[in-house]
Amino acid sequence: MTFEDLKLTRQFLNAIEEAGYQHPTEIQEKAIPRILAGQDLVGIAQTGTGKTAAYILPLLQILKFHQGPEPRCLILVPTKELVLQVDKTFEELSKYTDIKRIALYGGIGPKTQIEALIAGVDVIIATPGRFLEIYAKREIAPKKFKHVVIDECDRMMDMGFWPQLREIQEKIPQKKQQLLFSATFPEKVERIADNFLLFPQRIEVSPQSTPAESISQYLYEVPNFRAKLDLLLHFLKNDEQFNRVMVFVRSKEHATGIAKFLEGQGLGEIRMLHSNKGQNARINAIDDFKGGDVRVLVSTDVSSRGIDVVEVSHVINFNIPTHYEDYVHRIGRTGRAFKTGTAISFMDFSEEYHIGKIQKLIKQTIERIPMPEVIKIHETPFDEFQDQMREIDRQKKLENPDYKGAFHEKKQRFDVKKKVDKKGKPKRRKR
Numbered sequence: 261m262t263f264e265d266l267k268l269t270r271q272f273l274n275a276i277e278e279a280g281y282q283h284p285t286e287i288q289e290k291a292i293p294r295i296l297a298g299q300d301l302v303g304i305a306q307t308g309t310g311k312t313a314a315y316i317l318p319l320l321q322i323l324k325f326h327q328g329p330e331p332r333c334l335i336l337v338p339t340k341e342l343v344l345q346v347d348k349t350f351e352e353l354s355k356y357t358d359i360k361r362i363a364l365y366g367g368i369g370p371k372t373q374i375e376a377l378i379a380g381v382d383v384i385i386a387t388p389g390r391f392l393e394i395y396a397k398r399e400i401a402p403k404k405f406k407h408v409v410i411d412e413c414d415r416m417m418d419m420g421f422w423p424q425l426r427e428i429q430e431k432i433p434q435k436k437q438q439l440l441f442s443a444t445f446p447e448k449v450e451r452i453a454d455n456f457l458l459f460p461q462r463i464e465v466s467p468q469s470t471p472a473e474s475i476s477q478y479l480y481e482v483p484n485f486r487a488k489l490d491l492l493l494h495f496l497k498n499d500e501q502f503n504r505v506m507v508f509v510r511s512k513e514h515a516t517g518i519a520k521f522l523e524g525q526g527l528g529e530i531r532m533l534h535s536n537k538g539q540n541a542r543i544n545a546i547d548d549f550k551g552g553d554v555r556v557l558v559s560t561d562v563s564s565r566g567i568d569v570v571e572v573s574h575v576i577n578f579n580i581p582t583h584y585e586d587y588v589h590r591i592g593r594t595g596r597a598f599k600t601g602t603a604i605s606f607m608d609f610s611e612e613y614h615i616g617k618i619q620k621l622i623k624q625t626i627e628r629i630p631m632p633e634v635i636k637i638h639e640t641p642f643d644e645f646q647d648q649m650r651e652i653d654r655q656k657k658l659e660n661p662d663y664k665g666a667f668h669e670k671k672q673r674f675d676v677k678k679k680v681d682k683k684g685k686p687k688r689r690k691r
């Protein structure tokens with residue numbers, strides 16, 4: 261199928277060509293005709309499938325040209341990074357129209373955003389929080405909204421946006437076209453669809469939570485934090501293959517520690533993305549990473565959504581996410597639309613449980629690769645080992661609420677200086 265077959269007009273076909281899209285992706289083939297026909301739609305599609313253009317293109321064609329001053333279309337997304345990402349795709353695809361848009365997100369003062377609203381826009385791309393904040397100042401005229409998109413709905417629900425979404429629905433006209441996109445379709449997303457959409461068509465482009473086939477996934481059993489650092493360094497030294505790498509970590513403290521360690525290793529500049537970083541620092545980091553000035557970006561999950569980085573060579577999961585859908589989102593940074601990519605995960609023994617759950621979710625077994633022999637394994641420090649055992653206890657309790665937690669009674673038995681086996685677990689004392 262071609263974009264011409266989708267009945268898009270010349271100005272969009274030109275913009276599509278300049279964006280470098282040759283053929284519509286599956287979600288585009290399925291969504292564009294339905295949106296053009298005015299239907300409500302639930303699209304199950306993860307990032308990397310081309311879902312943003314799948315709703316932007318038909319909406320642009322429906323909106324046709326700038327009318328103003330009141331906005332006619334509202335696109336809601338969970339994070340400011342995603343607002344910026346959608347805004348960029350919008351800019352690219354609307355270049356041959358005079359349709360005006362505004363990106364509304366927090367972290368900066370609302371003054372400039374309000375000025376643009378007053379000047380008149382057709383489309384608002386916003387996080388729910390900032391939309392309501394500016395709405396409360398009476399700077400958004402809600403009467404003309406005819407199209408609403410809720411993107412990454414599962415993420416919105418995880419982030420607790422249900423009350424805000426409901427509030428927004430109350431403020432805008434009932435009669436409108438609503439489109440909902442989500443990487444997965446859990447019950448809470450179904451609730452949104454049932455409450456807000458009118459006889460929606462449901463389209464799905466890949467089975468629920470399945471990573472794109474273009475991503476090769478590998479798993480290393482790595483006993484401890486130190487060994488994970490050494491393995492990470494081992495990979496990053498190979499700058500020919502690992503030429504644009506996102507390293508995902510559990511927390512901003514981890515991000516800072518790992519970036520600091522890497523900075524001392526002569527790998528070039530290392531940047532970080534996490535919630536403590538200011539808006540400008542984050543945008544600069546993303547731009548420099550995209551531009552190729554920075555090869556390695558260390559990021560937490562919060563910042564992982566909505567960053568569109570084409571041709572990331574590798575995603576490295578320094579830890580296994582305990583929020584299992586984050587695995588799919590993390591590795592979705594590589595192998596994006598028609599490109600191949602590699603996702604490598606580091607797992608210590610307390611994370612095996614989570615890998616089991618992830619494999620169940622993605623309905624795949626991730627290939628395990630032995631640790632490279634050059635990596636010298638050090639003993640797991642006592643505190644870290646205790647944390648790992650505590651985590652195992654927690655998992656056992658999750659599986660069996662009656663489980664009493666063996667670790668707390670026995671923890672005294674492990675001696676700091678004990679010998680470790682290949683996995684970094686202290687060897688048992690012979691009786």
Ligand code: AMP
Pocket residue numbers: 280281282283284285288306307308309310311312313568570596597598
């Ligand atoms: P998304 O799923 O919206 O996050 O899009 C992922 C990436 O795919 C973005 O970099 C888009 O520019 C790109 N893309 C979207 N549609 C196409 C297409 N038809 N052909 C090639 N790339 C595309």
